[in-house]
Amino acid sequence: QSALTQPASVSGSPGQSITISCTGTSSDVGGYNYVSWYQQHPGKAPKLMIYDVSNRPPGVSNRFSASKSGNTASLTISGLQAEDEADYYCSSYTRSSTYVFGTGTKVTVL
Amino acid sequence: EVQLLESGGGSVQPGGSLRLSCAASGLTFSTYAMSWVRQAPGKGLEWVSAIGGSGSGGGTYYADSVKGRFTISRDNSKNTLYLQMNSLRAEDTAVYYCAKDLGALAHNNNDYWGQGTLVTVSS
Numbered sequence: 001q002s003a004l005t006q007p008a009s010v011s012g013s014p015g016q017s018i019t020i021s022c023t024g025t026s027s028d029v030g031g032y033n034y035v036s037w038y039q040q041h042p043g044k045a046p047k048l049m050i051y052d053v054s055n056r057p058p059g060v061s062n063r064f065s066a067s068k069s070g071n072t073a074s075l076t077i078s079g080l081q082a083e084d085e086a087d088y089y090c091s092s093y094t095r096s097s098t099y100v101f102g103t104g105t106k107v108t109v110l
Numbered sequence: 111e112v113q114l115l116e117s118g119g120g121s122v123q124p125g126g127s128l129r130l131s132c133a134a135s136g137l138t139f140s141t142y143a144m145s146w147v148r149q150a151p152g153k154g155l156e157w158v159s160a161i162g163g164s165g166s167g168g169g170t171y172y173a174d175s176v177k178g179r180f181t182i183s184r185d186n187s188k189n190t191l192y193l194q195m196n197s198l199r200a201e202d203t204a205v206y207y208c209a210k211d212l213g214a215l216a217h218n219n220n221d222y223w224g225q226g227t228l229v230t231v232s233s
Contacts, residue, residue: 001174004152036219038155044206045156045223057212057221075206089155091218098155098173099218101147 001094005104011108012080020105022073023089028100030071034093037066037075041086049088050075071076077107085109112222114137114208119227126198126231132191132208132224140186142165143211145220146193148204148229158206159193163214171216176202198231205229 001063002027012018016020022029022037029035035053046056050066063078067095072093090102118130131197132144145160159182160171170182191208205228209220 033126034219035215038220040155043225046220047223048219048221049226051212051217057119073131082196087154091155093217097171099160101155101157104154 001098004090004092004100006088006090006102006105007102009106009108011110013110014080014082016080017076017078018080018107019110020072020075020077020088020090020107022070022075022102024073024092026071026101027095028071028092029073030091031095032071032093033068035066035068035073036063036091037073037087038085038091039086040089046089046091067099080109082109112210113137114210114224116206116221116224116227118231119206121230121232123233124231125198126207127194128198128229130170130193130206130208130229132193134191134210137210137222139184139189141192143212143214143216144184144191145209145211145218146191146206147209147220148202148206149226150201150204151187153204154197156204157218160218161191162209162216163211166214166216169216172194183186185210195229200231203229203231
């Protein structure tokens with residue numbers, strides 16, 4: 001199972017909105033509504049930001065939103081803040097009853 | 111407060127074995143699906159394995175890269191998750207995280223994570 005494709009890096013200024021894409025196939029992202037997104041700061045464990053395509057767990061800021069269209073899922077961060085600078089990973093269920101993560105995106109706040 | 115504490119990592123030669131443990135507290139452990147996710151040094155996340163919680167049938171799932179070599183299990187009486195790793199390869203070198211799912215089904219919706227334990231496979 002190949003990793004889902006994410007842009008290596010995305011950047012934005014404080015207050016701006018950015019969107020991270022996560023592209024898979026009909027055998028993973030496009031076939032199931034089990035896409036999640038994680039934030040990981042350096043040296044820390046990942047943090048769940050979005051589950052089941054567009055749901056936020058308790059305590060996650062509503063500046064984070066997500067959606068899916070076809071084989072591509074997207075995470076949008078609105079009102080970008082310095083604390084949002086981190087690596088972001090998508091994940092999807094696959095037809096093989098396994099899970100696959102994306103390649104990861106480094107978000108830089110300018 | 112939910113806490114997950116991994117142990118059992120270390121250095122091992124290729125072909126060797128290790129057993130990782132993850133002690134859970136602050137939750138009704140048996141209820142939830144649990145997973146192992148790893149991260150090679152400087153690399154991205156890789157899903158390794160998952161086991162369902164009670165009510166889900168407790169099914170086990172493995173990445174192709176570890177199938178047949180790794181075994182996930184849980185002891186609900188001890189609130190502990192395990193990962194038995196055999197026939198280790200250099201490419202298994204990584205920090206291994208245990209993680210708790212939101213529900214009984216293993217959906218890789220992991221809302222709590224341990225601090226990770228480093229496994230190094232080298233001769």
